[in-house]
Amino acid sequence: MSHTAHIPSHRKPRRSASKLALRAGVAGGVLSTMAVAGAAGPANAEPVTETIEMPALTSGAALSAVSQSVEATQQVALDLELQAQEDAAAAKAAKSAKLAKAEAERKAEAEKKAEAKKRAAAEAKERASRDSERTTLSASASSNTSATGSAGTVVAFLKAQLGDAYVMGASGPNSWDCSSLVQAAFRTAGVDLPRVSQDQSVAGTQVGTSNLQVGDILYWGGAGSAYHTGVYIGDGKYLDAANPGKGVVIQDLSGYPASGAVRVL
Numbered sequence: 001m002s003h004t005a006h007i008p009s010h011r012k013p014r015r016s017a018s019k020l021a022l023r024a025g026v027a028g029g030v031l032s033t034m035a036v037a038g039a040a041g042p043a044n045a046e047p048v049t050e051t052i053e054m055p056a057l058t059s060g061a062a063l064s065a066v067s068q069s070v071e072a073t074q075q076v077a078l079d080l081e082l083q084a085q086e087d088a089a090a091a092k093a094a095k096s097a098k099l100a101k102a103e104a105e106r107k108a109e110a111e112k113k114a115e116a117k118k119r120a121a122a123e124a125k126e127r128a129s130r131d132s133e134r135t136t137l138s139a140s141a142s143s144n145t146s147a148t149g150s151a152g153t154v155v156a157f158l159k160a161q162l163g164d165a166y167v168m169g170a171s172g173p174n175s176w177d178c179s180s181l182v183q184a185a186f187r188t189a190g191v192d193l194p195r196v197s198q199d200q201s202v203a204g205t206q207v208g209t210s211n212l213q214v215g216d217i218l219y220w221g222g223a224g225s226a227y228h229t230g231v232y233i234g235d236g237k238y239l240d241a242a243n244p245g246k247g248v249v250i251q252d253l254s255g256y257p258a259s260g261a262v263r264v265l
Contacts, residue, residue: 149265150189150190150191150215150265151189151213151214151215151265152214153188153189154185154186154188154189154215154231154265155185155214155215155231155233155239156188157184157185157188158181158185158231158233158239158248159233159239159250161176161181161248162239162248162249162250163247163248164176164241164247164248165244165247165248166178166241166242166243166244166245166246166247166248167244171183171184172184176241176248177241178197178228178229178230178240178241178242179194179195179196179197179200179229180195180241181240181241181248182200182217182229182230182231182240183195183200185231186264189265191264191265193217193264197219197221197226197227197228197229198224198225198226198227200217200219200226200229200262201217201219201221201222201223201224201225201226201229201260201262202223202224202262203217203262203264204217204262204263204264205262205263205264206223206260206261206262207261207262207263208260208261209253209257209258209259209260209261212232212261213232213263214232214233214234215231215232215263215264215265216231216232216261216262216263217229217230217231217232217261217262217263217264218230218231218232218238218240218253218258218260218261219258219259219260219261219262220256220258220259221259222259223260226259228240230251230258232253232261233250236252236253236254237250237251237252237253238250238251238253238258239251
């Protein structure tokens with residue numbers, strides 16, 4: 001029998017189409033044949049045949065491509081999500097580091113201020129202690145039986161200056177050189193001495209260093225050419241504005257024996 005259908009002329013032309021089979025895993029396509037009879041003509045007229053070949057679809061490859069596309073899309077979405085999480089974590093870490101740095105700086109500044117405050121308080125306490133010590137020394141010198149009268153007044157003034165600085169050419173009230181301190185001390189007892197060491201070394205009666213009394217002026221160097229002066233305060237000690245490193249101090253004569261002494265009281 002022919003592959004085409006014969007349709008009589010008295011019947012209405014009928015179109016027949018093959019079913020398209022799309023199944024997963026099918027490798028080829030299926031051909032569909034449509035036979036269309038003439039609209040009019042004798043019964044034995046030649047049939048008109050039209051054959052349409054449908055393209056073959058490889059459903060397995062298509063599904064695989066779709067699957068790969070979905071996986072790629074999911075991977076991109078996952079990568080974006082991970083990147084967003086990493087960016088958020090980095091931002092949070094940066095913010096935490098910034099806050100930690102600010103806190104550390106605040107603490108350091110607070111500690112610095114506390115240290116400065118503590119140091120200022122210590123200095124104020126030291127000044128108060130020094131002033132108190134000066135007052136005590138002054139009162140003690142005034143009542144000392146070995147430094148009575150004018151000599152006691154001189155020694156009291158000298159001890160009240162303990163701890164002051166040595167500055168060449170200075171004349172008080174908080175810094176002195178050797179001769180200005182001696183001059184200021186004797187002025188409190190009503191004695192007007194020369195300003196410089198050379199003149200002070202010959203301002204009174206020369207006495208030997210083995211027969212010293214409280215209030216005697218000690219000098220180092222020759223009489224009339226002395227380079228340093230101080231005042232004997234008893235017990236083998238003297239008080240002077242020594243040098244920039246020591247300032248006004250009490251020292252032992254055995255450590256730095258004087259060249260001579262003069263007595264003006």
